[in-house]
Amino acid sequence: MTALAAYLGFSVLLFGIGLYGLLQRRSLIAMLIALELMLAAVAVNVVVLTTYAGRDPGAGQVMALVLVGVAAAETALGLSLFVAIHRAQATIDVETVSELKG
């Protein structure tokens, strides 16, 4: 097993764990945590592929840093939305917060 395959396998495992958590958890904060795990797996993948199999490793690092920024913005907005939802409905359970469901 090459080093590249080991890194890619780690990234796929992290992504799979995040996907499972996103589907299985009911608390919105836990789902956000799972989403962050998936984003981290994507960042690892970008950096690994540009480092091992690309011509420009610097571009991959820039891309990963942009990903971190987007993830931070998403977390800030998501958490503030959860606080607002909790204030309006007294719960952040996704099976209870279904007011917009058709």
Next chain:
Amino acid sequence: MNWAGAVFGASAAVALIGALGAVGLKNIFHNILSFALAMLGVAGVFLSLGSDFLAVVFALVYVGAVAIAMVYAVMLSDPLDEPRRPRSRSKVLGAAAFAAVGALAIWLVVYRAHWLSPGGPRRVSAAEIGVRFLQDYVLAFELISVLLLVAMIGAVTIARRVRPPGGRG
């Protein structure tokens, strides 16, 4: 086994254990702590790739900022002593099966691709990243700055307690 391999093995193990705890444990506070552990592991993986600046950024942003913000959100919203309703077994199994199938599909695509490989990893210094951000990728840099500003203002606006008009704030 060289140093990079040893660092990668240890960090990957820490990251995967942390990730399993972050989705598997019942207590949301334990989830957040495991998430911080997983992100430390991911930072170690970046360290083993020779991208030390990215490792520091991950540790700072995720462990230092995101995890703390999540703890605040838990304190403000999710009561820890809320009674837990049992989850139906079929839903858990379905989620696990879907995640396993998805990961397997990604792995097959990734494993069968023929990647170019012009040699081993090359170290990218923090100075090079800074130069790239201010020359080739200055648009991405400015966009991410504006995005973060808008997200912060939006977060404050959304989470602010709405008071009746005319009331004293």
